[in-house]
Amino acid sequence: MPQPLDAGAVSRWSRLAVRALGAAREDIDAINVYPVPDGDTGTNLYLTVESAAQAVAAAEAGGPSLGEAARALAHGALIGARGNSGTILAQVLRGMAEVLAAGPEPATAATLAAALGRGAASARQAVAHPVEGTMLTVATAAADAAGRAAEAPAAALAEVLRAARDAARGALAATTAQLPALAAAGVVDAGATGLVTVLDALDVALFGGPPDAVPRPRPVRPATAVTREPADVVAGGGCATPEGGSGFEVTYLLDAEDDAVGPLRARLDALGDSLVVVGGDGLWHVHVHTAQAGPAVEAGIAAGRPHRVRITALPPADPSPAEPPASGRAVVAVLPGPGLAGLCAEAGATTLTVRPGELPGGAELAAAIADTRAREVVLLPNDKELWHAAAAAAERARTAGARVAVVPTRSPVQGIAALAVHAPDRRFDEDVVAMTAAAGATRFGEVSVAERQAWTMAGVCQRGDVLGLVDGDVVVIGGALPEVAAQVLERMLAGGGELVTLVLGAGAPAGLAEGLTEGLRQGHLGVDTVVCAGAQSAPLLIGVE
Incomplete structure (x- = not known):
């Protein structure tokens, strides 16, 4: 039986989207081949929507209106956005929430069409260098089709949503021919695939029934063999990237006034690529790929107050299939300041910054370990209060097949000393012993x-x-x-x-x-x-x- 687009529908949508992306995660990861074959778009979208669903669930206790539920969905996605595609999806949801909050409850067909239009437009505006053949293209196609359907006399909500969904699927299939990198691998865009999955979940939330399978062809050749094409783009999200896109992925939440964001965008655009800045009302989510992690964080400090800073090393953008694989070892360092994060990232660590009184739990540390996708991980908690959480995170990661060691660092300076002697070409146990000894001697x-x-x-x-x-x-x-x-x-x-x-x-x-x-x-x-x-x-x- 058709359901109205109200607060309850937003709640069902969030839960169904988490379930659908969880089922599709590995397939979407498998087709994430550009600009670097790190295969994490599905995972990033899943974690983004999971955060959104948790925010909606927390708001349900107060009996929210449609606007409040939609805002909670968008805020949760903004807080938990991961990667380029997750950040763009968060902005799509934010744009939709703005329209749903201002319209009638339940939402009409015209309101849904306007929401999809606002979401697509705001996401495109948030990307520094939009590129066609990405999730931006699919979002625009869905919004345009919804707008046309809503113009029909007595247009129904189902007709508008089905028009948007069908147009999104058509645009998704066309992405393979739009981008040389996707054509070479024989896949559709990974981020766009996730967006279609989210739209399907909304269809199920309103009208029931299992969604049709989203086409997700796997690469016709190994991801590591994908070569860089002259038309440099980010297939997972929709941003242009310059030649040689290896370096660091830098993300952080930023408390800043709206007028500080323009200069921030300009400064970050000069530092790297895959730049997406989303949010508003004093809270922003910043994502950029750069070879200069420290200056990217310093730009945030100049604009406002960055927190939840994540700096992750990117794999080479153009690996050679003849080269042996990397050692598969990573170091995760928890740090109390963004400057320290930049320093440790340049030393080869994946970093997680925290604010005073907001120490991460075991689940967040385990997620940071999983994000490295390394077979061997050294965790530097850099705070005695984190030792128990670090031990729990290590045990959780071990059950997933990783080899994890916690060096019991009590201060960031001990973490810096441990990183100074880190040698990934050594045997794992020898490396851990050397890092532990260096930390203990500091x-x-x-x-x-x-x-x-x-x-x-x-x-x-x-x-x-x-x-x-x-x-x-x-x-x-x-x-x-x-x-x-x-x-x-x-x-x-x-x-x-x-x-x-x-x-x-x-x-x-x-x-x-x-x-x-x-x-x-x-x-x-x-x-x-x-x-x-x-x-x-x-x-x-x-x-x-």
Whole structure:
């Protein structure tokens, strides 16, 4: 029996879309051959829609209206968007939510057509360099067909949706001929396939019955043999990419004013490709492929406040089939600041940044491990509070067939020391032992500001006092940050040391690093100093090796 397009339909749609993408995930991954054959488009779309469905489920307790349910769907997709295609899908859902929230409940055929039109248009606007033959093309074809169907006298909701779905399927089949990379592999676009699957789920949510099978031909040759064509595009989403698209995938949520997003887009566009910036109302999701992970995150810091930063190494865009496969080893590092994330990414790690008080759970760490698609993974929690979650994530990943070791790092500077000796060409056990030894040989300190009155190993501190910590214990309480930092550094060097690492936080005063470095030159000859911008909340982190 046909159902109205109301809040209940949005809830059913989200659950059915998760189920459909879960069933189709591996097939969609298999046809993701461009720009790099990393085979993750299906997985990214599944995780994006899963996050959207969770947001709708959380909103159901309050008895939401159609607009509230649609907004929850779009917000959940924005928060959980993964990869290029997931980010674009989130914007499609956001555009649809804007129209559904402003229209009648239940939605009419004309409202649905307008929602599909807004979703397709806003997604296209969010992509820096739209390319035809991608999910953008399919979204536009569906919206145009829906618009034409809605113009008929007494057009029914079913007629509009079926017109959109049929047009999307036709546009999907045509993607193979539109892009040379897809034609060479003999496949349709992966992201567009996922979008058709989501539209099918809406059809089932409203009118019931199993959807027709979506055509998903597997590659006619191995993905690793796909060659780069002159018409460089991102088949999974719809963005142009320059030659040699290997490097890093950088994604983050960004709290920023709307007028800061234009300059951000321009800056990121100059740094890389596959650029998609979606969102609004102060919250944005940023996705870019770049060889310069640090500057890409710094651009976000200049525009606002980035969080949930993910930096993942991309496989080569044009691998040679004659070359042996990579070692299949990855390092996942959890870090408290985007600057640290950029530094560790350049050292070869997949990174996950967290904000104070928002430590990731075992499931999120397990997802970060799975995202590497590596056979062997070293996890650097860089916080004692994360050890239990890290152990749970490692065990979960092992059940999926990966070999995982957790190096019990208690501070980001210990993680940096471990990464410095990481050698993926060594035997796994030897590499883990070397990284563990390097982390253990690194003393760590921190200078922070007390948020409240508390008892410490050095006495009672008051809100606003500057605290100096060594190996996790407060050893100095003072009023001036440079003086406390100098005292902490002297205590840490009392037992000797050859290398000092100073990681400056977002609140570090000007001249702090210079003053500490000069003091080291005068009082500790032979000690080398490395200074880096971590942008973490603590003004200063110190490592002594």
